[in-house]
Amino acid sequence: MHEIIINDTTLRDGEQAAGVAFNLQEKVAIASFLDLIGVHEIEVGIPAMGKEETFAIAAISNLGLQAKLLGWNRAVISDIQASMACGLERMHISIPVSGIQISAKFQGQWRITLQQLRDSISFAVDHGLWVAVGGEDSSRADENFLLDVALYAQEWGASRFRFCDTVGILDPFATFARVKRLVTALTIPVEIHTHNDFGLATANALAGIRAGATSVNTTVNGLGERAGNAALEEVVMSLKRIYGVNLGIDTPRLLELSRLVAAASCSSVPPWKAIVGENTFAHESGIHAHGVLQNPFTYEPFSPEEVGWQRRLVVGKHSGRHLVSSLLEEHGIFLNAQETQSVLDAVRQQSIEKKRSLSIEELLNLVQEQRYYHAIG
Ligand SMILES: CC(=O)SCCNC(=O)CCNC(=O)[C@H](O)C(C)(C)COP(=O)(O)OP(=O)(O)OC[C@H]1O[C@@H](n2cnc3c(N)ncnc32)[C@H](O)[C@@H]1OP(=O)(O)O
Ligand SMILES: O=C(O)CCC(=O)C(=O)O
Secondary structure, three states, X not given: OOOXXXXXXXXXXXXXXXXXXXXXXXXXXHHHHHHHOOOOEEEEEOHHHOXXXXXXXXXXXXXXXXXXXXXXXXXXXXXXXXXXXXXOOEEEEEEEOOXXXXXXXXXXXXXXXXXXXXXXXXXXXXXXXXXXXXXXXXXXXXXXXXHHXXXXXXXXXXXXXXEEEOOOOOOHHHHHHHHHHHHHHOOOOEEEEEEOOOOOHHXXXXXXXXXXXXXXXXXXXXXXXXXXXXXXXXXXXXXXXXOOOOOOXXXXXXXHHHHHHHHHOOOOOOOOOOOOOOOOOXXXXXXXXXXXXXXXXXXXXXXXXXXXXXXXXXXXXXXOHHHHHHHHHHXXXXXXXXXXXXXXXXXXXXXXXXXXXXXXXXXXXXXXXHHHXXXXX
16 A cells, blocks of 8 residues: 555644644644654644644644644635644645535635635735645545545645544445546645544545545544544554554554553543553453454454553453453462352353453452352351
């Protein structure tokens, strides 16, 4: 597959998630960590927001990171000036391209929309800046109009065009077709930006890449507007493990990064969240645990260490004798089949009462209780 650039937007679209507000230290820490693990580009925020944001973006810009930094701007010259004042040299300029957006924001005056885009690209290019253009709501735009906007952006000096599934309404097949059309018609690279309103953000991001997009927007933990964006950890690991594309990202540190962003966004990651959820390498069910005890790849797509986890085998309502015996044997306890079954019965009962799996201490206590019960029984 072709080379792929990860352009992470945790600090822009991620932070747009309702209720999320990073402070200066958090923005700097997240940018530094993204850079440390090898993320290629970072969309650092929206300088037009004013003082606090520009202060944080300028601080990131002064860190001298390896990652390329982009400021997000409307097609408004004062937005671009604000980005320049932060020391940014790469501008992302966004313009609505669907009828519904142009009606709401530009009273349907698409010529004025295009004029504003042209003026802002020219302004940035004339100031020696690298420019990318984002077609906001590309997925609901008239396809011919979208193509025209992208071609104009290219002609006016943009170096990349972003296809945005702003409200997450495409499936991977439609994403592939739409992105392919742009990739075929443009000489500049295409970037894919997806949302998770139907739970398809990562699948659609991969479909865009399969169609030829060479750059992809991600956010850590899939943080972002409404149901969020394509998750960095999911896109990186899918590319690595499904497509064999190694992006040079230090994947064993993805978990640390996830925890950093979860803390800064005051939002917990669901246990079943792909790659970074705490259950991703936990096995409780009897048949699974039995398989994993023989060979972990029976029920794991790759090793937990590859993304910073360690495998966990836990007993609970769905466990079987093999797991119970194995855990007890690690603690020097060897039971016969009948004793193991009675411990397992007690595990099931206690797990239902506690509505969770049991800790190893709780399992050992159950063995003690069972032995006592048998002794007096
Ligand atoms: C799909 C996306 O995620 S787009 C990014 C969305 N992110 C954000 O909105 C977060 C940061 N935003 C902000 O801090 C503020 O909205 C600001 C600073 C950008 C603008 O603030 P305000 O001047 O108070 O305007 P407000 O947010 O109420 O309205 C947006 C204005 O931008 C205009 N606008 C929206 N998109 C664009 C665009 N791509 N290009 C040019 N103008 C645009 C709207 O038409 C409206 O213009 P008006 O003030 O002339 O009516
Ligand atoms: O960059 C753009 O044009 C808009 C990006 C975005 O956040 C979106 O469309 O959801």
